[in-house]
Amino acid sequence: xTVRVLSIDGGGxxxxxxxxxxxxxxxxxxxPVAELFDLxxxxxxxxxxxxxxxxxxxxxxxxxxxxxxxxxxGQIFHRGWGRAFTTLFSLTDxxxxxxxxxxxxxxxxGTDDWLAQLPGNEAQGPELLITAYDIHARTPALFKSWRAxxxxxxxxxxxxxAADRDFRLWEIARATSAAPTYFEPVRIKSRGGRAxxxxxxxxxxxxxxxxxxxxxRRAFPQERDIVLVSLGTGEDRHPFEIAKAKHWGLIEWARxxxxxxxxxxxxxxxxxLRELLPEGxxxxxxxxxxxxxxxxxxxxxxxxxKNIATLERFAQxxxxxxxxQIAGLAKTLSSLPRAKAGPA
Numbered sequence: 001x002t003v004r005v006l007s008i009d010g011g012g013x014x015x016x017x018x019x020x021x022x023x024x025x026x027x028x029x030x031x032p033v034a035e036l037f038d039l040x041x042x043x044x045x046x047x048x049x050x051x052x053x054x055x056x057x058x059x060x061x062x063x064x065x066x067x068x069x070x071x072x073x074g075q076i077f078h079r080g081w082g083r084a085f086t087t088l089f090s091l092t093d094x095x096x097x098x099x100x101x102x103x104x105x106x107x108x109x110g111t112d113d114w115l116a117q118l119p120g121n122e123a124q125g126p127e128l129l130i131t132a133y134d135i136h137a138r139t140p141a142l143f144k145s146w147r148a149x150x151x152x153x154x155x156x157x158x159x160x161x162a163a164d165r166d167f168r169l170w171e172i173a174r175a176t177s178a179a180p181t182y183f184e185p186v187r188i189k190s191r192g193g194r195a196x197x198x199x200x201x202x203x204x205x206x207x208x209x210x211x212x213x214x215x216x217r218r219a220f221p222q223e224r225d226i227v228l229v230s231l232g233t234g235e236d237r238h239p240f241e242i243a244k245a246k247h248w249g250l251i252e253w254a255r256x257x258x259x260x261x262x263x264x265x266x267x268x269x270x271x272x273l274r275e276l277l278p279e280g281x282x283x284x285x286x287x288x289x290x291x292x293x294x295x296x297x298x299x300x301x302x303x304x305x306k307n308i309a310t311l312e313r314f315a316q317x318x319x320x321x322x323x324x325q326i327a328g329l330a331k332t333l334s335s336l337p338r339a340k341a342g343p344a
Contacts (some may be wrong), residue, residue, distance in 0.1 A: 012046025012300025015237025020315035023062030028330035047176030131201025154218035162168035163192030232285025
């Protein structure tokens with residue numbers, strides 16, 4: 001049997017790109033993501049998408065996720081001049097208030113829908129994996145639907161209370177998207193009362209495909225093969241000129257270094273998975289190089305209507321460039337039966 005895995009990168013408003021790709025894949029297959037994959041993973045904006053696609057009460061289609069970005073990106077990434085001045089243009093506080101994001105997540109994911117409610121593998125549905133980072137424990141935080149339901153066969157501490165692994169879905173989505181400098185960190189509590197202080201999982205896994213691969217191996221130990229589809233949010237390959245870089249100090253390196261680290265980590269995951277899954281791994285993304293991929297698209301928080309529309313056009317070009325891959329994936333994923341989680 002084969003485990004079918006979907007992984008979605010972080011990237012702010014650039015989540016429009018994988019949303020459009022998901023919509024195209026669902027259209028080609030004639031099935032929703034919930035029927036095409038056994039495990040769906042996401043980080044940051046990709047974590048919001050993954051939560052929407054697998055939601056146990058009102059799952060979103062790919063088209064609905066595209067509409068989510070059209071409707072809400074401008075509300076999420078909005079700050080008035082008052083906040084800009086009082087925070088000294090983000091020098092003394094986060095760039096955006098978290099209130100609008102929280103309200104939008106509550107309206108879409110409910111205020112009392114829990115991770116453990118995902119029916120998961122037992123009910124012929126996908127499992128969910130979302131990343132965040134615990135700034136108190138200084139460790140990665142991985143939210144796993146099967147563990148929240150009490151299936152701890154892949155856990156190093158199986159005696160742990162499953163209720164302490166179960167969190168509200170909207171709060172998980174809020175935590176995974178708490179990007180430092182953009183939104184404030186968040187404290188969330190499990191059904192068992194355990195508190196975690198969290199920021200965006202993108203600080204260590206903006207491309208969560210390796211976390212998804214490891215989770216698939218652990219959660220589906222009796223299944224030998226894996227088909228892993230990794231969706232990016234566009235690649236920033238703008239070169240840094242050494243003539244300038246060799247004179248940079250702390251201030252000048254701050255923004256470029258962030259881009260280098262994110263890009264380097266993602267490329268490393270891509271390389272590792274190509275080696276581990278030479279036949280079963282597909283990465284769908286595109287460089288922001290000229291044409292419709294204008295440099296402005298690289299910004300993760302430009303939620304202007306013009307930029308959202310441009311992102312959507314860019315995403316359509318990604319679909320066109322990978323049309324044969326998407327068609328092949330639709331056929332392959334549709335033909336594979338549901339994998340079985342847990343030990344034999």
